[in-house]
Amino acid sequence: MTTDLTALDASVLASKIHAREVSSVEVTQAHLDRIAAVDGEINAFLHVAGEQALSAAKSVDDAIGSGQAPASALAGVPLALKDVFTTTDMPTTCGSKILEGWVSPYDATLTTKLREAGIPVLGKTNMDEFAMGSSTENSAYGPTRNPWDTTRIPGGSGGGSAAALASNQAPLAIGTDTGGSIRQPAAVTATVGTKPTYGTVSRFGLVACASSLDQGGPCGRSVLDTALLHEVIAGHDPRDSTSVNAPVRPVVEAARQGASGDLKGVRVGVVKELHSESYQPGVIASFDAAVAQLTELGAEVVEVSCPNFLHALAAYYLILPSEVSSNLARFDAMRYGMRVDDGNMSADQVMAATRAAGFGKEVKRRIMIGTYALSSGYYDAYYGSALKVRTLIARDFDKAYESVDVLVSPTSPFTPWKLGEKVNDPLAMYLSDLCTLPTNLAGHCAMSVPSGLSSDDGLPVGLQIMAPAMADERLYRVGAAYEAARGPIVR
Amino acid sequence: MPAISRDEVAHLARLSRLALSDAELDEFAGQLDSILSHVKTVAEVATDDVPPSANPNAITNVTRPDVIVPGLTPEQALSGAPAVEQDRFAVPQILGEEQ
Numbered sequence: 001m002t003t004d005l006t007a008l009d010a011s012v013l014a015s016k017i018h019a020r021e022v023s024s025v026e027v028t029q030a031h032l033d034r035i036a037a038v039d040g041e042i043n044a045f046l047h048v049a050g051e052q053a054l055s056a057a058k059s060v061d062d063a064i065g066s067g068q069a070p071a072s073a074l075a076g077v078p079l080a081l082k083d084v085f086t087t088t089d090m091p092t093t094c095g096s097k098i099l100e101g102w103v104s105p106y107d108a109t110l111t112t113k114l115r116e117a118g119i120p121v122l123g124k125t126n127m128d129e130f131a132m133g134s135s136t137e138n139s140a141y142g143p144t145r146n147p148w149d150t151t152r153i154p155g156g157s158g159g160g161s162a163a164a165l166a167s168n169q170a171p172l173a174i175g176t177d178t179g180g181s182i183r184q185p186a187a188v189t190a191t192v193g194t195k196p197t198y199g200t201v202s203r204f205g206l207v208a209c210a211s212s213l214d215q216g217g218p219c220g221r222s223v224l225d226t227a228l229l230h231e232v233i234a235g236h237d238p239r240d241s242t243s244v245n246a247p248v249r250p251v252v253e254a255a256r257q258g259a260s261g262d263l264k265g266v267r268v269g270v271v272k273e274l275h276s277e278s279y280q281p282g283v284i285a286s287f288d289a290a291v292a293q294l295t296e297l298g299a300e301v302v303e304v305s306c307p308n309f310l311h312a313l314a315a316y317y318l319i320l321p322s323e324v325s326s327n328l329a330r331f332d333a334m335r336y337g338m339r340v341d342d343g344n345m346s347a348d349q350v351m352a353a354t355r356a357a358g359f360g361k362e363v364k365r366r367i368m369i370g371t372y373a374l375s376s377g378y379y380d381a382y383y384g385s386a387l388k389v390r391t392l393i394a395r396d397f398d399k400a401y402e403s404v405d406v407l408v409s410p411t412s413p414f415t416p417w418k419l420g421e422k423v424n425d426p427l428a429m430y431l432s433d434l435c436t437l438p439t440n441l442a443g444h445c446a447m448s449v450p451s452g453l454s455s456d457d458g459l460p461v462g463l464q465i466m467a468p469a470m471a472d473e474r475l476y477r478v479g480a481a482y483e484a485a486r487g488p489i490v491r
Numbered sequence: 492m493p494a495i496s497r498d499e500v501a502h503l504a505r506l507s508r509l510a511l512s513d514a515e516l517d518e519f520a521g522q523l524d525s526i527l528s529h530v531k532t533v534a535e536v537a538t539d540d541v542p543p544s545a546n547p548n549a550i551t552n553v554t555r556p557d558v559i560v561p562g563l564t565p566e567q568a569l570s571g572a573p574a575v576e577q578d579r580f581a582v583p584q585i586l587g588e589e590q
Contacts, residue, residue: 102571103570103571104571105563105567105568105570105571106563106567198547198548199547199548199550212545212546212547238555241550241553242546242548242550242553244548308536311532311533311536313529313530314529314530314531314532314533315530315533317526317529317530318530318533325507329508332508333573334573334580334582335571335572335580336571336572336573337571337573338573339573339574341573341583345583346583346584346585346586347582347583347584347585348508348585349510349583350583351508352505352508352509352510353510355507355508355509355510356509356510356511356512359509361515361518361519364504364507364509364511364515364519365519365522365523365526367507367509368500368503368504368507368509368519368523369523369526369527369530371503371506371507372495372499372503372523372527375506381531381534382530382531382533382534384537384543385533385534385536385537386530386533386537387543387544387545388533388536388537388538388541388542388543388544389533389536389537390543390544391541391542391543391544392536392537392541394544394547426522426525426526427525427526427529430526441547442547443546443547443548444547469547
């Protein structure tokens, strides 16, 4: 009987490819076959690039065959790329009609790093339009379905990447996390995802949503796979002015250390404000069991209070739309993308008509809220106040990290809900981001690791682990230890 | 009292260069009102003694040596343009006839 290559972890596939037990072309083809078989139902991919992926795979096989060392620890292992990073050899749509069919004239730095690492890109994954949403229903190209229950949402905005992992269409994926878009999809699909420290993965060629919050990051089915990908994509980039000029944190070493299962001396804080009676009972039960497991592993667990986290949602939904209204002004129908023009319109009319036809509802709402929050007369009360709350949230974190090494909470207050359930109630949708937003506002790092299935509906739950800026390795040590103790999740 | 009126939403749409239909304005007016009513609570906790944070990285004035590096060719830069004329972006009339 042959092994199903699509069911294996990326680290296992890499070992087999590098030992020439299997070729990268075989592994890549197996995933392309899987995509062809299941993605009609899941809709994780907006674009599949079979030819390019196989060509990249062949280059890896040729190099290994001629005795060269692999280009990276993941050389030859294929990946699904969120359709918000630019690629010169396939379209970049950001899930929007306004960029339908657009091909970038340059590669994102992250794309370049994947190519240099010998990682074949299987295609581009579905997402909420310009990364605005928590369900992937805001994609102009139809929603992605959760492989655990195809009547439910896969999270968002990176629902395509998470669903691709959960349905074995890719062993690795890339997401972006502005307010939880890597972690919440990971939680609701029982996969792993990390939002690295702000500025540690280049934003060059990452189509901007909210520049002070956006962060690309790694997604996988295990903590070790996610760590291996983290080290491939992180690093200083002179082309991103907010890029941190410091060595990449030793996350792979931390993941391997953590897998030994010892957390003696690690201080864990349970955030009181992110443990509420309004959360789904099965989510709270799963979280409490995970915390008990961390204690068994030797961690010292205490409760900490971060009172300003209760204002994170309000601050975030002012700061993000403000930055969005500014960033998305670039879609003006002049230099690229869609243009609606009946031949008798002024440039101004063309812009307004194109943006009305090219943007979806959520994007329009956020552009208008941002325009409002930044307008004179409202600026101080709205945007200005939100920036102050951002300071207060960072202070809460700093105070908490005086006494603990990491903080934990559920990743999402709910398990995946039914498709369509919240599309007409934006505020209800925003509430699913409650636990993930503080990390983005502070520029820190956080990870979601599956904590099993909810006792009330049998659907995936995620454990969120948070750490200070430039301490990403702590996430991996604690995450890997917890993952090993938890054991496999059986459907 | 609503945080924002339908007329104000229509004004915002114009400022945002979004040619919205009446049906969209009707839908958005209520939604924006409920969102703004929620987020305006930030003003209650943001006291005068708290400094604002615009970006988590306290980096200012990132510069690089002024050396020429390869950039996009005109063909690459124009590759996604809706209309091109003489190696330039062709755009609709910018000034109205009455101007």
